[in-house]
Amino acid sequence: xxxxxxxxxxxxxxxxxxxxxxxxxxxxxxxxxxxxxxxxxxxxxxxxxxxxxxxxxxxxxxxxxxxxxxxxxxxxxxxxxxxxxxxxxxxxxxxxxxxxxxxxxxxxxxxxxxxxxxxxxxxxxxxxxxxxxxxxxxxxxxxxxxxxxxxxxxxxxxxxxxxxxxxxxxxxxxxxxxxxxxxxxxxxxxxxxxxxxxxxxxxxxxxxxxxxxxxxxxxxxxxxxxxxxxxxxxxxxxxxxxxxxxxxxxxxxxxxxxxxxxxxxxxxxxxxxxxxxxxxxxxxxxxxxxxxxxxxxxxxxxxxxxxxxxxxxxxxxxxxxxxxxxxxxxxxxxxxxxxxxxxxxxxxxxxxxxxxxxxxxxxxxxxxxxxxxxxxxxxxxxxxxxxxxxxxxxxxxxxxxxxxxxxxxxxxxxxxxxxxxxxxxxxxxxxxxxxxxxxxxxxxxxxxxxxxxxxxxxxxxxxxxxxxxxxxxxxxxxxxxxxxxxxxxxxxxxxxxxxxxxxxxxxxxxxxxxx
Numbered sequence: 001x002x003x004x005x006x007x008x009x010x011x012x013x014x015x016x017x018x019x020x021x022x023x024x025x026x027x028x029x030x031x032x033x034x035x036x037x038x039x040x041x042x043x044x045x046x047x048x049x050x051x052x053x054x055x056x057x058x059x060x061x062x063x064x065x066x067x068x069x070x071x072x073x074x075x076x077x078x079x080x081x082x083x084x085x086x087x088x089x090x091x092x093x094x095x096x097x098x099x100x101x102x103x104x105x106x107x108x109x110x111x112x113x114x115x116x117x118x119x120x121x122x123x124x125x126x127x128x129x130x131x132x133x134x135x136x137x138x139x140x141x142x143x144x145x146x147x148x149x150x151x152x153x154x155x156x157x158x159x160x161x162x163x164x165x166x167x168x169x170x171x172x173x174x175x176x177x178x179x180x181x182x183x184x185x186x187x188x189x190x191x192x193x194x195x196x197x198x199x200x201x202x203x204x205x206x207x208x209x210x211x212x213x214x215x216x217x218x219x220x221x222x223x224x225x226x227x228x229x230x231x232x233x234x235x236x237x238x239x240x241x242x243x244x245x246x247x248x249x250x251x252x253x254x255x256x257x258x259x260x261x262x263x264x265x266x267x268x269x270x271x272x273x274x275x276x277x278x279x280x281x282x283x284x285x286x287x288x289x290x291x292x293x294x295x296x297x298x299x300x301x302x303x304x305x306x307x308x309x310x311x312x313x314x315x316x317x318x319x320x321x322x323x324x325x326x327x328x329x330x331x332x333x334x335x336x337x338x339x340x341x342x343x344x345x346x347x348x349x350x351x352x353x354x355x356x357x358x359x360x361x362x363x364x365x366x367x368x369x370x371x372x373x374x375x376x377x378x379x380x381x382x383x384x385x386x387x388x389x390x391x392x393x394x395x396x397x398x399x400x401x402x403x404x405x406x407x408x409x410x411x412x413x414x415x416x417x418x419x420x421x422x423x424x425x426x427x428x429x430x431x432x433x434x435x436x437x438x439x440x441x442x443x444x445x446x447x448x449x450x451x452x453x454x455x456x457x458x459x460x461x462x463x464x465x466x467x468x469x470x471x472x473x474x475x476x477x478x479x480x481x482x483x484x485x486x487x488x489x490x491x492x493x494x495x496x497x498x499x500x501x502x503x504x505x506x507x508x509x510x511x512x513x514x515x
Contacts, residue, residue: 019167024280026174031276032342033181038191039347040269042129047192048272049120049257050136051199054108054144056254066097066148067155068294068381069238073231074159075298076384085229087219092229094152101148105141112137119254122261132190139196146203153210156217159295165213169206176202238386251393252400252423256416259404266352267413273343273352274335274360274417281327282370289316290374297382309379314442316375318450319512324368325458326498331364333465334490340476341483358414366421369428376431379440388434396427450507457501464497465490 038044070093078086108115116123116133123130154166180198185191214220260267293316300309331338335357344353380389400423407415435441468474468490476483 015164015167019164020170020283023168023170023174024283026171026178027276028280028342030174030178030181031273032345033178034195035273035343035348035352036346037181037185039349040266040273040352041347042126042265043132043190043192045261045265045268046120046123046129046132047136047195048268049123049261050116050133050196051140052254052257053115053119053137054141054147054199056251066151066235066239067158068377069235069386070152070155071159071295072298072301072382072384073235073238074156075295075302077231078159079299079302083219087221087224088226089229089231090152090156090219091221091224091226092232093235094149095225095227096232097148097152098145101145105145108141108144109138112141119258120261121258122263132192136192136196139193140199143199143203146207150203150207150210153207153214153220156220157210157213158292160217160219161295162213162217163292165210169209172206172209173199173202176205238381238384251397252420255397255400255404256413256420259408259416260413263408263412266355270352270356271359271413271417273339274356274363277331277335277338277342277360278363278367278370281323281331281367282374285320285323285327285371289319290378293375294378294382297378301383310440310442311446313375313379313440314446315512317372317442317447320371320375321368321447321451321454322502322512324371325454326461326494328364328367329458329462330465330491330494331367332361333462333469334487335360335364337469337476337483337487337490341480341487345480355413358411359417362411362414362417362421364421365418366424369421369424372428373424373431376428376435379435380431389431392427392430392434395430396423399423399426450512453502453505453507456505457498457507460501461494461498465494468493 034044038047074086074089077089112134113131115137116130120130120133123133150169154169157163157166176198177195180194180201181191184194184197186194188194211222256271257268260271293312296312297309300312336353339353339356339360340350343356344350377389380386400419403419403422404416407419409415411418432441474486474489476486
């Protein structure tokens with residue numbers, strides 16, 4: 001394996017991380033606009049519930065199961081049969097995917113009142129609110145069709161080492177939603193109708209955005225109608241169990257929404273805003289590295305380079321631990337400060353901050369586990385092993401429901417968030433245990449030094465942040481710039497203390513360099 005090839009995953013990770021960072025920051029701006037203009041009332045709960053359904057299916061089906069099944073097969077076909085066969089495979093998959101998702105979308109739009117009742121059963125006592133969910137679903141569900149084709153395009157580009165364009169597509173969604181909130185929503189009696197239209201437009205634009213890059217690969221023929229390739233059946237067989245394997249956390253979040261519909265108004269929105277903050281480090285590191293890691297591991301498996309497979313996986317785990325653990329500490333210690341800075345304006349009240357902070361702290365406890373799942377699951381999918389992750393996923397989902405039922409009464413919506421975090425740790429632990437049984441989990445000597453150093457440095461950062469938050473001089477003012485100054489000071493203090501502690505305990509750049 002060439003040194004250039006070994007460096008490519010690190011460079012690609014930086015590209016994806018930078019693009020994802022831009023997207024997540026813009027996503028926070030979007031949520032700030034939502035919080036200020038729509039608050040956390042019943043109509044906003046209805047929109048969040050309606051948008052979560054197609055968005056959940058996107059992550060579960062299009063980006064989750066499909067991506068994990070498609071890329072290993074594409075890599076195998078490319079290595080064994082060449083680009084001509086890949087072109088036929090891509091065309092056949094696109095036709096089957098468009099037909100299948102199109103049928104699902106049509107049924108969902110026609111049955112939107114039933115879907116609203118199934119996914120927001122707690123709204124059945126409020127027909128107006130339940131009706132809003134159904135109305136929004138008719139506009140948001142077709143987004144699934146466009147984003148599924150976008151996911152196919154992204155998978156092809158990722159397999160060919162083109163990561164930038166797919167990583168930029170979420171920016172389009174955020175821009176469309178910000179624009180619709182500011183310019184479309186005022187023209188409707190229920191402003192969230194404008195948001196639902198923005199979701200639909202974003203799906204179309206995201207797909208079109210990838211066309212130029214996709215055409216340059218030479219393996220996409222949009223006007224071809226070849227529907228036969230043996231790889232299609234193989235992808236389908238791999239995809240069915242993968243529906244659960246990598247997307248359990250998304251299933252758990254959807255279950256949280258369903259159960260939260262039985263709680264007081266605002267509960268769904270509180271979970272939404274707290275989840276959005278955990279998505280920032282998860283997307284920038286966990287999802288970004290996982291996106292680059294899957295095609296890399298698939299290629300290493302196809303070339304039978306077991307040693308580099310293990311070292312590459314160890315590198316990804318070390319990087320996730322270095323970011324995930326301090327991010328968990330920061331979100332758990334500073335939930336009120338972060339939420340107040342970002343969202344407490346106009347219709348988003350101090351009560352909303354207080355409630356959202358509880359679920360944010362609970363989600364933060366599971367952040368390293370969410371990241372590790374994004375790293376460990378590709379180690380199975382790259383070898384076309386989807387059965388093990390699905391068995392683990394089902395176990396984690398069952399335990400999530402058990403945790404939900406145990407925690408929802410004493411902790412309300414925060415209990416749902418905590419249950420999701422607990423099940424994520426169970427999921428990550430079982431994935432690691434099975435990799436160890438198969439001899440593919442990196443040896444302790446590859447991971448333990450980084451883990452211990454990260455724990456010590458994170459603890460030092462926690463002491464610094466906790467001490468600063470107890471100071472009356474750091475009380476948050478009412479204006480944005482004043483709040484930004486205080487939160488910025490906390491962030492810088494946390495970053496400096498963490499970095500210095502890492503240096504003191506002996507971490508060096510070579511320890512996180514890709515093999």
